[in-house]
Amino acid sequence: MKSNLFNTFLKTAFLALLISSVNAEEPRFYIPEAPAVAAKSFILMDHNSGAILASNNENEMRSPASLTKLMTSYVIFKRLKEEFITLDEEVKISEKAWRTGGSRSFIEVGKMIKLEDLLKGMIIQSGNDASVALAEHVAGSEGTFVLFMNDYAQQIGMINSNFENASGLPHDNQYTTAKDMALLSSAMIREFPNYYNWYSQKEFTYNNITQTNRNKLLFTDSTVDGLKTGWTEKAGYCLVTSANRVGMRLISVVMGSDSPSIRTAETEKLLDYGFRFFETQSVNDISHQVPVFKSKQANIKVGVSDTSFLTLPRNQFKYTTQTINIMGDLVAPINQGEQVGTLVISFSNKDIATLPLIALEDATEAGFFTQMIDTIKLLFR
Numbered sequence: 001m002k003s004n005l006f007n008t009f010l011k012t013a014f015l016a017l018l019i020s021s022v023n024a025e026e027p028r029f030y031i032p033e034a035p036a037v038a039a040k041s042f043i044l045m046d047h048n049s050g051a052i053l054a055s056n057n058e059n060e061m062r063s064p065a066s067l068t069k070l071m072t073s074y075v076i077f078k079r080l081k082e083e084f085i086t087l088d089e090e091v092k093i094s095e096k097a098w099r100t101g102g103s104r105s106f107i108e109v110g111k112m113i114k115l116e117d118l119l120k121g122m123i124i125q126s127g128n129d130a131s132v133a134l135a136e137h138v139a140g141s142e143g144t145f146v147l148f149m150n151d152y153a154q155q156i157g158m159i160n161s162n163f164e165n166a167s168g169l170p171h172d173n174q175y176t177t178a179k180d181m182a183l184l185s186s187a188m189i190r191e192f193p194n195y196y197n198w199y200s201q202k203e204f205t206y207n208n209i210t211q212t213n214r215n216k217l218l219f220t221d222s223t224v225d226g227l228k229t230g231w232t233e234k235a236g237y238c239l240v241t242s243a244n245r246v247g248m249r250l251i252s253v254v255m256g257s258d259s260p261s262i263r264t265a266e267t268e269k270l271l272d273y274g275f276r277f278f279e280t281q282s283v284n285d286i287s288h289q290v291p292v293f294k295s296k297q298a299n300i301k302v303g304v305s306d307t308s309f310l311t312l313p314r315n316q317f318k319y320t321t322q323t324i325n326i327m328g329d330l331v332a333p334i335n336q337g338e339q340v341g342t343l344v345i346s347f348s349n350k351d352i353a354t355l356p357l358i359a360l361e362d363a364t365e366a367g368f369f370t371q372m373i374d375t376i377k378l379l380f381r
Contacts, residue, residue: 064230094132185226279312339356
């Protein structure tokens with residue numbers, strides 16, 4: 001809901017976004033339109049808040065090419081986390097995996113290869129053969145592995161995606177969207193920080209063959225640390241990128257560009273736009289004192305519960321307002337963590353987030369005399 005409210009705010013304001021401060025002497029602030037992007041579809045999303053800062057055709061179903069390997073690695077990371085498999089175990093290479101065409105890690109049929117090496121071959125070298133070998137090892141067959149892919153995709157919220165293989169080789173019924181790829185990338189970064197760093201690795205050597213990562217931004221932008229390139233004739237040139245800069249992380253997805261250099265340049269434009277004109281802050285440190293009746297203390301501290309983030313135009317958080325809505329009069333006993341209302345955060349006369357408000361401390365019952373006085377007070381309220 002936070003993201004939807006923020007997106008509505010952006011769409012109504014982009015053409016001539018004018019943010020007037022609370023007092024007339026404050027300077028006005030403008031945000032330009034998002035840059036034009038030479039791609040069939042694209043999206044720029046903040047990782048922490050989920051706010052979409054720029055997009056076009058983000059829900060258009062398109063062939064994912066090797067972006068499919070992001071879903072493949074997500075499944076494998078899940079199985080590793082669940083201790084169903086380990087990085088050290090040996091994987092036997094089938095003839096099917098060995099014969100898989102397209103980009104390769106040059107694995108040999110019948111050979112036993114460490115699972116971690118296959119993962120790096122898939123992530124860094126974009127090896128289709130490594131993808132199939134991993135799928136067969138984890139699920140017994142690539143067909144069964146695809147069931148895991150689609151199941152996890154639905155759990156992530158990738159409602160416009162369907163996978164038919166682990167490698168990304170062309171298939172008529174394999175598709176995804178720029179938005180779904182952004183959601184997947186965000187889930188990957190959030191859930192598997194220990195494995196995510198492989199996406200920043202610039203090269204990998206296997207079988208005496210060194211291949212470099214196809215994500216050229218890893219070599220030119222130190223703030224970029226992933227994720228994946230893709231290309232087929234049907235998909236065009238695709239790039240999913242994440243960068244961590246000026247205290248915020250953005251995820252960019254560009255699908256259907258005409259060349260590798262164009263997908264790189266368009267991604268740079270999107271990232272520069274997002275980091276230059278927006279910022280993301282945590283709202284976890286927001287707390288307030290509110291009155292409580294029939295309690296040993298007259299007030300208790302309330303605030304938000306989980307880690308929550310908001311994205312706004314840069315330097316504009318000072319112009320937000322916070323409104324507390326309490327669910328009636330608070331009467332002890334109240335336990336820490338119990339929801340007592342909502343916190344509404346507004347910006348430029350628009351509500352941009354509604355968060356659960358919880359008690360940050362216990363409110364224990366007072367003695368008989370205090371309770372009697374507060375009962376009388378409540379009657380008159």
